[in-house]
Amino acid sequence: MPESGKGAKSPIRLLLVDDEKSYVDVLTKRMSKRNILVTAALSGSEAIQIMRKMSFDVVVLDLKMEDMDGIEVLKIFKIMDPEMPVIMLTGHGSETAAREGIQFGAFDYLTKPCDLSELIAKINEACHRGEEVVD
Numbered sequence: 001m002p003e004s005g006k007g008a009k010s011p012i013r014l015l016l017v018d019d020e021k022s023y024v025d026v027l028t029k030r031m032s033k034r035n036i037l038v039t040a041a042l043s044g045s046e047a048i049q050i051m052r053k054m055s056f057d058v059v060v061l062d063l064k065m066e067d068m069d070g071i072e073v074l075k076i077f078k079i080m081d082p083e084m085p086v087i088m089l090t091g092h093g094s095e096t097a098a099r100e101g102i103q104f105g106a107f108d109y110l111t112k113p114c115d116l117s118e119l120i121a122k123i124n125e126a127c128h129r130g131e132e133v134v135d
Helices: 021-032 044-053 070-080 095-103 116-132
Strands: 012-017 036-041 058-062 086-090 108-111
Touching (some): 012 044, 058 070, 058 116, 070 086, 070 095, 086 095, 095 108, 108 116
Parallel strands (some): 012 058, 086 108
16 A cells, blocks of 8 residues: 555554454554554454455454354455455463464464554554565
8 A cells, every 4th residue: 555755654444353342442442543444343244244345454353252253254354355464362261263263364363351552563563464475
């Protein structure tokens, strides 16, 4: 994505998928202050519907949701847009499932609750790596 002028970057387009509404609201508010344009989905099926209409630079996807398993959603996302980096969020003790996500093409995973600065750094890393990685 081209940059206009020195230091003026286009916002990162992020799809945040998590069924905990309060968590999504807090993250959306805090990320929007850091030049990240957040689109939130409160379920896996809602996220898939949004992905059909819009494109994103990166996805932050919760592993455990009510309607669909995060691994299931990841597999569908990878069919829809194989190049898009997906960062998995997992509750404590689910690191094995998160590693399974890596096998299915996730960029990386973080354990919830994660530090906001750590998540932002991972998002930036995924976006920049996405431009350079050739599979």
